[in-house]
Amino acid sequence: MHEHHDHEHTHDEIKEAVERLKSSGVRITPQRHAVLEYLIEAEIHPTADDIYKALEGKFPNMSVATVYNNLRVFKDIGLVKELTYGDASSRFDYNTTKHYHVICESCGKIVDFHYPSLDEVEALAETVTGFQVSHHRMEIYGVCPDCKVKH
Structure with a gap:
């Protein structure tokens, strides 16, 4: 929920x-x-x-x-x-806090997913590559509960 x-x-x-x-x-x-x-x-x-x-x-x-x-x-x-x-x-x-999106491949609905420690990914990427990282994006795909029921 x-x-x-x-x-x-x-x-x-x-x-x-x-x-x-x-x-x-x-x-x-x-x-x-x-x-x-x-x-x-x-x-x-x-x-x-x-x-x-x-x-x-x-x-x-x-x-x-x-x-x-x-x-x-x-x-x-x-x-x-x-x-x-x-x-x-x-x-x-x-746009308030950092969050990721879980996207339903069936109906296109997008739900927020908060997972703060993923910010460490940027720090790690900088350390490993020497890049100055500005941002990143991650999308998670699947089928939402409503569509799961329909299938």
Whole structure:
């Protein structure tokens, strides 16, 4: 099971994210706030479409393009990561701690997997190769419990 955010924690994360946007000189529009809030609360890593569908009721004049533009802004300042694996449509991940992704090969769902000691991999890689390591990525693939049941 993955742990569910308690509401207090989510509220703090939203506040923090808004502060980071402000300090980057980004205007906080109600739409931006809503997109951010949705991303932080979403357990799944939503596509721009998911976000649009979730928010169009609240913002009838919002377009998918608006959502994309907001996501690009968040991505540029490093609040959000764009995940381009799995299927054609990018998913977006609110970027707090280092974590890895376990990806369902059947439905494309992505689940977070935290494993802190993997940071040592970077240190080891530097020591062994002399590279200055900037980052690494690891993806784990399989079939999620829901799809396992269906097969």
